[in-house]
Amino acid sequence: MSVATRDMQAGSSGLKAVLIAGPTASGKSALALELAQKAGGIVINTDSMQVYRDLRIITARPTPDEEALAPHRLYGHVDASVNFSAGAWVADATKVLAEARAQKRLPIFIGGSGLYFKALTRGLSAVPPIPAEIRESVRNRLEHGGVEAxxxxxxxxxxxxxxxxxxxxxTRIARALEVIEATGRALPDWHREGLPPLLPSGEFSALFLAPEREQLYARIDARFGVMLTSGAIEEVAALAKRQLDPLLPAMKAHGVPALIRYLRGEIGLAEAAEIGRADTRHYAKRQFTWFRHQLPEFEWVKPEEARGWVMAQTSS
Known part of the structure; x- marks a missing residue:
């Protein structure tokens, strides 16, 4: 009997929260939706790119039909012009968790952003918000002086x-300078003064969906092709027209930079698609490594065993 199954013998009524993580294109959304329908849960986005309303297709957000099957929160609620952070996400997640508990619904946190899950279960540094004028000053120096300077x-x-x-x-060099200019203190100093976790140990059960690598990469490649024929190019074109800061997180979503280059006539569509696919595969590889080393409390489950794990959440 697996650790997860032992922990879930009491059924979903004894659970404070369920966390479903995994690499991109591993089937997390379908798994979370099934659990939400069976347990009366709320699906809470824990992916740093799916928060942006401008990027439904290129980030593979749940479709409107899927969202209608169970309550979904923190999907597409942020404009692409916002430099959204893990701290801002935790603030939003705190409100949604309170909503779920008030409604006696099972909170289901699902996504692929390791930093969000770490903030959720381990806490977060207490860096205050950076004033817009300081961020703009640092970005201007980066643009005109270069990253080396x-x-x-x-x-x-x-x-x-x-x-x-x-x-x-x-991005990280600019962030570190923004913090020291805004606060007078270095980023490592703030990291030593963290905020407590939203879900301490013992208040959640966590799964990492771990498909075979080659199977996953094939799914990534196929899904990117479907995105291109389902409106991703038009979606990125609308984003590009806004002429936003290229350092903003939304502007660096996998596939976005390459498709912008295609729209500018710098490369062909086939090359842009291959860049997007390769970037996504590399990201998936980093997700495996990050969760293995940073969040060992997640139980790794193969896709063919995942439904049994879901059923364990709802057994009585």
């Missing part, structure tokens, strides 16, 4: 962060 500046002001980051990691 920004990294050199960070090395002088926050050598610990500079050493940890790759010299061309534009």
């Amino acid at each position: 920004l990294h050199a500046e960070l090395a002088q002001r926050d050598p610990v962060s500079a050493e940890r980051l790759k010299p061309r990691d534009r």
Whole structure:
């Protein structure tokens, strides 16, 4: 008998929350929806890209028909112009968790963003919001001076962060400088003063859906092709017209940068599609590694065993 099955013998009434994680295209959404229908649950998005309303197709958000089958929360509720963070997600998730408990519904957190799950179960650093003018100043310096100059500046002001980051990691270098400019304190200092977890140990049961790699990569490739014929190009074209900061998270969703290059005439559609597929496969590989090392409390389950795991949540 698996750990999950032993833990679930008492049935869903004894559960505080269920966490379903896994690499992209592993079948998490279908699994969460089945559990929500059987247990009267609320499906809570735990994916950093599916929060953006501009990107339903390219991020494989649940369809309107799927969302109608059970309550879904935190999907498409953020504009692409927002630099949404794990801290902002936790604030939103806190409200949804309270809603689920008030309605006596099973909270089902589902997604592939390891940092969101870690914030949910381990807590989060207490970095305050960054003023817009500071963020804009740092981004302007990055745009005009280049990432190397920004990294050199960070090395002088926050050598610990500079050493940890790759010299061309534009987003994280900018973030570290924004924090020290806004607060006068380095990012590692804030990390030592964390906020408590929303779901402490013992208040959840967690699964990581782990398909065979080659099977998963084939699904990723096929799904990207379906996206292209289902409106992803038009979706990205509408986003590109907004001329948003390319460093914003929504502008870096897998497939978006390559499709923008295609729309500008810089590359062909076949090349853009292959870049999108490759980026997604690489991301899936990183998801396996991240969860294995960062969140060992997740039980790894093969897709063919996942339905049994779901049934264990609802057994009495």
